[in-house]
Amino acid sequence: MTTPQRGDIPHRPKVAVMEDVAELAGVSAMTVSRVLNAPEKVRPETRARVLAAVQELGYRPNSAARVLVTGRSGVLGVVSFDTTQYGPASTLYAIERAARQNEYSVSIASLDALNRKSIAEGVGRLTSQSVDGVIIVAPHESATDGLRHLPPDLPAVAVDAGDGVPFPVVMVDQHAGAARATRHLLSLGHRTVWHLSGPANWVDANARVAGWRSVLEAEGREVREPLVGDWSARSGHELGRRLALEDDLTAVFAANDQMAMGLLRALREAGRRVPEDVSVVGFDDIPEAAYFWPPLTTVRQDFATVGRLAFQLVLDRIDGVLGERRLKVEPELVVRESAGVSPPG
Amino acid sequence: MTTPQRGDIPHRPKVAVMEDVAELAGVSAMTVSRVLNAPEKVRPETRARVLAAVQELGYRPNSAARVLVTGRSGVLGVVSFDTTQYGPASTLYAIERAARQNEYSVSIASLDALNRKSIAEGVGRLTSQSVDGVIIVAPHESATDGLRHLPPDLPAVAVDAGDGVPFPVVMVDQHAGAARATRHLLSLGHRTVWHLSGPANWVDANARVAGWRSVLEAEGREVREPLVGDWSARSGHELGRRLALEDDLTAVFAANDQMAMGLLRALREAGRRVPEDVSVVGFDDIPEAAYFWPPLTTVRQDFATVGRLAFQLVLDRIDGVLGERRLKVEPELVVRESAGVSPPG
């Protein structure tokens, strides 16, 4: 037993490795490896001895060594933008959950900007860490463009991407959700529906505009130019003040709940009652939506399902299975009190 | 050159390794390694040749191999609970940002429950992935208890933990924030302040109760039993209906903005005007708080700073530097319109 030198800090406190376990159990390292990876190939008594030794030494396999030899890390990369927002955060959470249940863990790369370069860099940060696969949550057109320039053999899956990406895509059917919201408002007797949209170049925003527009056009209603916000309550409020000036305004479909919230306040400040004078429908169904004033009618996105499906798809890709190209999750209209019948013209 | 066998899928598409770069540049692998890790030790011309080769082959170092030999992964683990909430999500985001700026990447482990076992398991999932350090965001008493049972030599830092944990702790000074909110309400002329607290055993909730109580006691005001919510708008609404029945109610301090939102609605439904009849102050300053009706006076928590500091502290611990034991970030009172002068008794 070597005594520590003066001042020596035992820096790596000598953690047990496979060889130590083998020795304690009186077998070879290979047998230990087998107990851990293919227990059925080891006689039960031997297995028990090995497991006891593992327990006693508190042995944990060194993943770096395993990765080096197997080429598999059991780590999934997620690149995303602004995970403080409800949508991305929920998606990330669902992915992590699904991953955990499948013995995967997840490594994240947040993006500062949404463009080709930063996407490539985020993916690069992850792949150089030897992740087995990547899920990219970046619902922006330029991110979509970035995806097109990634190596197509990368085991990747996109969430909420536009068309023409070389990977499977999972997304909520935004078009259908927006259409549902718009139809709901028309069914209440409104002559037309205004739209408070998300920022240009966000795929969700565009799809919602398209869904909204398609219903109005199909029904032959007037299509007013959408007002473009930035998803924030602030922008909803600001644009809401402009909307409140329109006196033929009776119904508004806001592209997310935060903007709807700002809108609600602007309408109230302008003396327009909701839903008596103006009806409002949002999108997302954030947990607080039911406690807006009035409670918000909105379109619920099932992020948990999106996350789960995305994980399932990367898993398939990692295993070389070619799965669906494009999976859509149905959104659901949640009727509360912010939308009512059209006031008599 | 071996021709692929029939049916053979070239499974690992032969990515370039250091030896390939070395060969192309006409040097040894060691020199390539040096160019990458200690460029000043290599003659400029050699370095240029190597870098050109790296470029040409698209070489990326294999991190697993590097980890195996250096014992350092450049990965930071973050264990947290419910990252869909604004606070944890913001903290996580700030940590990721700080990490990225220091060439670290982050791996996450979400917890399904907050107890000793799940904390240990979360930390275990991360350490077995050879993270260099861990930040634990689990502001619950039983999580704090879990921390006490972790190996104290683990390079870990806790965010928002209770006392007596064997790691440095970073947190917003909840006590001071709550005191500030309470004092603000008293300064407006209210005789006392009610409290809508967070759930029992959450360290933030407890600290806010303590801060609120300490001010009332110091000023000799009546201390009404706090109503205990669960952070959600739903619970704020429900408890708010009970509060609305108290006719000596003039001021409420809610432990977070979501509960304040529910409370606001309950008060309005009961015909109590805010701030004319009842003043409300929240906690967090979520981005929407300014668009509540009325705009919410609240206490802003600087999660970005918390995240940055936490990262700095783990970094120190990883490097063996012994830093602060407990770092507090000052919260800030943001005055908006939901709190006003006390109505004449």
Added chain:
DNA sequence: TTCCCGAGTGTTTGCGATAACACTCATCCC
């Protein structure tokens, strides 16, 4: 009896990088 087979285990090798040390010169000093 002999041979084969396969279950169970061991030995060797290699994954891709870096640490530690060895080597080669040109330079500089006395």
Added chain:
DNA sequence: GGGATGAGTGTTATCGCAAACACTCGGGAA
């Protein structure tokens, strides 16, 4: 001129694990 010096580069060993292959049995078929 001889040796010390140090900058620049190469060689070898090693990290911890698993794949591939080798070995040792005991039992059943021929």
